[in-house]
Amino acid sequence: MGAGASKSENSTEPLNVHQAKEAGTCTPQGAQNVCEPSSVDLDTETDVCEENEIKEGEMQEVMIGDQTALLVKDHGELTAVGATCTHYGAKLSKGVLYNGRVRCPWHGACFNVKTGDIEDFPGLDSLPKYSVEVRSGRVIVKSSSTMQSKKRLKPMSCQSPDNEQVFLIIGGGAASVTCAETLRQEGFKGRLILATKELSLPYDRTKLTKALMSSAEEIALRDANFYEVYDIDVQTNKEAVNVDTMLKCVTFRDGSSINYDALTIATGGSPRKPVCPGADLKNVCLLRTPADANYIAEQGKGKHVAIVGNSFIGMEVAAYLASKAASVSVIGRSSVPLQSVLGQQVGQRLLKLFEEKGVKFFNNDSVKEFIGREGSVREVVLNDGGTLPADMVLVGIGVTPATGFLEGSGVMLNDSGHVIVDKFMKTNKDNIFAAGDIAEFPLFLTGDRKATIGHWQMAQAHGRVAALNMLGQDAEIYSVPYFWTVLFGKSLRYTGYGAGYDEVVLHGDLGELKFVAFYTKGDSVVAVSSLNFDPIVSQAAEVFAAGKTIRKEEISEGPYGFIHKLHPQEMT
Incomplete structure (x- = not known):
């Protein structure tokens, strides 16, 4: 294990690692900030409303004891999951419900309303799930005494002594952590190594420029205990310097090497340095x-x-x-x-x-x-x-892709040094994948033309798809770019892919910092940004994700001309 991280304010007591493992399978009780799917009898029932008080396509917050749940009616079925996004705690009732999932209004994370599972990012954890039934026209929601957290960790495997496979992930960012967790969630029981040149455990890099005084421990994505429980061998201060694709071996600056059966490269970017006199001065x-x-x-x-x-x-x-x-x-x-x-x-x-x-x-x-x-x-x-x-x-x-160590490896790079991958995040070399800022990948929004996108959310999507394909599942990358920035406490959101837009259609009031901007190319909207206009960016993201087009004429007179595409009768 590399450098440790202290527990966050919301983390629970440390796990007894030996008790947590049995026959290569872990139980997530006590893991950082999460609860496990309950396997005990549900012991609390709450009568929350009349069945006819919630209409098709609606979401309502309901109290279950001292917990808040999100009650959803979708395709005629009532379900209930946690009410707040596991990323930064936004109220999901203010988000977008479409075709079986709810999208967060703040940063676009998506959750399945039947299972609570996270289906798109940012964030790592899923929502707790409640049992719902209707009795004599009343909606009854059941919960368990173990469901005290607002977050749920999917069941995860651990390393099994009889599994000799080695999966290696290079990089310490969002793509790497999501890749590692997905592998364990999907049942991988071989040795799992995450090697990063950083000195700390992987952290939420988006917070660096928004809260500059945070320590690595305060913004860690998971604590050291988590990685220990799930047999994710995080090795810090471990910079890759060479990849031998014939021998399936990565060499590191400290002289050590690791042989792998499958490899994901997610080394991110390196800041561009100024080229002018005085650039080496202190400060x-x-x-x-x-x-x-x-x-x-x-x-x-x-x-x-x-x-x-x-x-x-x-x-x-x-x-x-x-x-x-x-x-x-x-x-x-x-x-x-x-x-x-x-x-x-x-x-x-x-x-x-x-x-x-x-x-x-x-x-x-x-x-x-x-x-x-x-x-x-x-x-x-x-x-x-x-x-x-x-x-x-x-x-x-700006940054340049941290891929210099791949020179001479035979892994195909483009002219700017990004790793070229297909829709499975596969490189041109067997059992080698790439994810995050370094990847040039087919973006479905552009008809699978290659793109490089340096967003936190997309890095996580890459990491998940890379993991699934390391396991041979033939999963394709299919995620809508979504990012945000915070300036003087004001959050600006953006979705889509606006490269080469030819016009901006604005609605709202720029002066009052309450607006939405549609970026168009020809007759189509290719991206949307907003400030104080939630959840319109998430609504647009869901339309894009459904493979539908927002036409310029639909938003020429007002910002909501495309919302009908999210109505149940419009679903395909």
């Missing part, structure tokens, strides 16, 4: 790890901070430091922040929001040189000749 920072984030947060207090790059990392850090630094200046090549993704109008409104908070912008510009004194940065020289004071600089100009 010219990149942001990739919790240690980086903590350092930037601490060093930025009361100081002059320059941020190079006006995309998501740069803007989230600027929002965090705006009230803490002496000054924050953002240097970007585009005319407004986030322009390539969100468009000119939305970017312009976000620019105004930041300026209202005291952030200064230097747009359509770039850095010529960093000037230092006594080895530390003090000024930024811009290409237009201007200079900015800077006690610290954050460089957020």
